[in-house]
Amino acid sequence: MQRWRVPLGFLCAALFIWFARPDWRTLSIGGGITLIGLALRAWSAGHIRKNAALATSGPYSYTRNPLYLGSFLLGVGFTVASGQPLLAIPFVALFLGIYFPVMRVEAAHLAESFGDDYLDYARAVPLFFPRLTPYRDEKTRGTKFDASLYLRYREYRAALGLLIAWCVLALKAVFIK
16 A cells, blocks of 8 residues: 555546646635645654654654645645545545555554654654644654755655646636636
8 A cells, every 4th residue: 555655646636636626715725734734744854764763853743644644734735725625535535545554554663663662652642633742752852853854855846746736726727717
């Protein structure tokens, strides 16, 4: 399932753009939501050291899956921007069908890799919806956002994809009524 999440995401985005009937109001509201999702993904990418250390700082102190929460917000924003409420159905189905199973697989991998440290963290920090106060881990206290990680994981591609998709939606709003 993990392999299919990106290709299915692109397929879903293409379908959203095809069926979308955006206007400036839906583009504005959806745009605000997608920018929050994009910012959360960027912040998350600057705090994760994949397979090297357990990420518990930054957004990971609020939710165990801030990258996926950011992706969820991107999807919600696109759904709103589309101007087609029924597009929420395939979005929710795709998200629940792909991302929640992936989160479970990743949780098992992290438990195996980081043992009790991960189990303590998992007991304190929700899987998806964030907690209101940050989790405090003495091992990562003082860890700051690292822009080199953002670049290493090529998270800027999400911003480029968002820009391209938003331009297409804006063109649809102007030329296709």
